[in-house]
Amino acid sequence: QVQLVESGGGLVQAGGSLRLSCAASGSIWGINAWGWYRQAPGKQRELVARITSGGSTNYEDSVKGRFTISRDNAKNTVYLQMSSLKPEDTAVYYCVALKQWDDYWGQGTQVTVSS
Secondary structure, eight states, X not given: OEEEEEEOOEEEETTOOEEEEEEEEXXXXXXXXXXXXXEOTTSOOXXXXXXXXXXXEEEOGXXXXXXXXXXXXXXXXXXXXXXXXXXXXXXXXXEEEEOSSOEEEXXXXXXXXEO
């Protein structure tokens, strides 16, 4: 099992920045990739950003150039730096750890961007 704890969400004005953190513990070996998803009210959960064990990243089109995913292997922590935030970025953000046969999710952290 992998335990994930997100932090760093909150309320921010449009144009502001937040950094989300996802601290992992437990059986962290064999994780092939990490991701950040988000789910806004009434919408499906969507992938925001992903980073592989090799360091390759990919982003959802609407966040390209504004969000950056990174990781600190020594701290077993993955980050999502969010800048130039927009009201449409408002959602619950979830961290996920992906293994070959399993995926593990955090509890989510609320991000609210006011206009």
